[in-house]
Amino acid sequence: MEKLEVKTFFFAIGDYSRFSILAKLLEKDLNVGEIVKATSLEQSNVSHHMSCLMNCGFVSVKKDGKARIYSINSEIRPMINSMIRHIEKYRNDIISCDIADRSYISKVIK
Amino acid sequence: MEKLEVKTFFFAIGDYSRFSILAKLLEKDLNVGEIVKATSLEQSNVSHHMSCLMNCGFVSVKKDGKARIYSINSEIRPMINSMIRHIEKYRNDIISCDIADRSYISKVIK
């Protein structure tokens, strides 16, 4: 396990917006407009994120008229599910951590 | 699953240095000096990371003379293991992703 794959893995999946998109896609396939509504992200921003998720092999896409329908790749479903379960189970522990660096995060959370 | 816990979770675990430390701690408990050797990080840097991992509940510490021996908390062992397995299994897919953003990463990897 070397630096490149670990950094790339967390770069792709460790961003809140991208992880949220993957979580939504666990439930059902969505086109870009639907992802925009589901996440409250801007359209161009969503497209950038989808480009990242596509190229890292986390999602697939198919055309449907003007729309592009994205679906999560089945191989990563268990991984995402286990991360979500972990975050939900240890929610309180995670939130209660009180490190200096957390101030960085707090500033960003609206 | 809300923004704060997701961001905090990935903030703590999604950093390569911290993830590497956790991976080392899966094998055996280590004091700071041993972590320094195992990861080639600087001592003060390791201490900063341990502070983060402590406060987020990922590791525990006990004194042993001048040394502080850190151990990974058993609840997160399965999670870290599954992440490592995933990264190793899909190593080629992860590495072969060719997104614009990857240039950010490539610059950093030595």
Added chain:
DNA sequence: TTTATATATGAATGGCTATTCATACATCAT
């Protein structure tokens, strides 16, 4: 007490990168 070793803490900063803005491209309807 003095010195040495192990670890922690505080401040500063350089560079990564999510987001935004502007615009281009693709498809469909009229």
Added chain:
DNA sequence: ATGATGTATGAATAGCCATTCATATATAAA
């Protein structure tokens, strides 16, 4: 064709945060 709608792309930037440097604290040995 022309307009409308859905999506992608390129460039710019603001600010997060890992790392480094300097220093403090803690413990042990002499």
